[in-house]
Amino acid sequence: MVIFLNEKIKVGAVFKNGSVFPKWFQCKNKKITVEEITYSWKRKNGGNSLIHFSVTDGANLYELSFQPESLLWNLEACE
């Protein structure tokens, strides 16, 4: 079941060749390691561009979003 969270989170990410790759994030004081980025896509909300990542820690699936303009990360949903 998908749970929509929309929470601001801390993320450790690698920026390489103009792309960004989340490596870990903190959710409710727990550090979750990204085992695989299963998909990524861009979305526009008005003038804001957002990059979405579907990631898994091996057990659960999470959707993260990143705003390049503000450098803010959100945990959008978890399944």
Add this chain to the structure above:
Amino acid sequence: MNRIIAHLDMDAYFASVEQQCNPHLRGKPIAVTGRGNRGIVTTSSYEARAYGVKTGMNRYDAVKKCPHLIFVEANNSRYTDTSKGFVNLCRKFTPVVEVFSIDEVFLDLTGSIKLFGTAKKIISEIRKELLEEKGITFSAGIGPNKLIAKLLSDMNKPNGLTEIAQKDIHGLLKNLPVSEICGIGKKTEKKLLYLGIQTCGELGRADPVLLRRHFGIIGDALVCMGLGKDDRPVVPVEESPDPCSFGHSMTFDHDISSKEALKAQMLRLSEMVGRRTRESDFSGRTISLTIRYKDFTTFTRQTSLKTPISKTRDIYSAANKIMGALNLSQSVRLLGISLSNLIKDPKQLDLFPEEKKQKKVTSTMDSVNSRFGDFTLTWGSLLDLEERAKIISPAWRPEGPRKIEF
């Protein structure tokens, strides 16, 4: 000079994207649906298709076919962004890319062969890159025209490639049922059957005069289809003709019987239509209101105005007039509004202060919504409405007036 046209069709597109996103869905029968319980199957995975689950089925029928079917709610931004990426990838090999739908493109590779080698090589490069980047596949057809390329891409699915030389087209079409040809629907097929025409070979040999008598001006085109002839060019997005109309429709989670409740939905649709019309610098004179009752009876009523409009208030007011004249005999399942009879906005200066004021309000709302997202600044009567899932229209394109952000 013989043309080299390729048609690329993504395999079970929405379902493949969802299976890539969620590793637990891979190898399982899944169906992508709209939001809510009324959504129909928009795409199903090949695993689900093996059970007979098809596009357009409702949830009940789909589960009857495949009891362990997994329903996945559509995530449109994933599909539109992947489609944009796919089109850009194709543009690395040719500038002549026609977006036929969200998951289908035509490529004119005639001028690309000298640069990149054979058409097969180009397709395999695109395939490799798409698979590496997104993990999804497509099927392709390569032929001398769009008609044949489209036909071939359907022949070897998924992840297949079919190519044919001009000399082999006759043999391919000889015994092929006419329904296999893109552009020949069920009605035309039935009419052709009535004339004793079942295969493309028979269609190609048919008397054009007879076909013209039964089908009008498309009679000649039908003969060409039967012969596998098609001189339509591949039209890149930037050269595609202006749209004929701007329209939006929505299916409600529950049927609505009150006209007041329908009016709020009409206002929302008018804003969606108006925003897109204004963004593309068009105005239109004809407003159409489409209503689908709970028993699926569907009808459209329209009105034409003396002067073209694009402001939300004007569209709503015209639609409201149509609604006012209707006597709804059942509750409503779907409502749609479209604006047609379009002209490029003449940008005529307004004479009266009230008109100027309204234009300023509309343009301010548009600016705020362009910056912060649709419906950020909106009417009070829309505040209580639940946010609706938008359905990707078959007319969606990655650029131009037909582009809609999700």
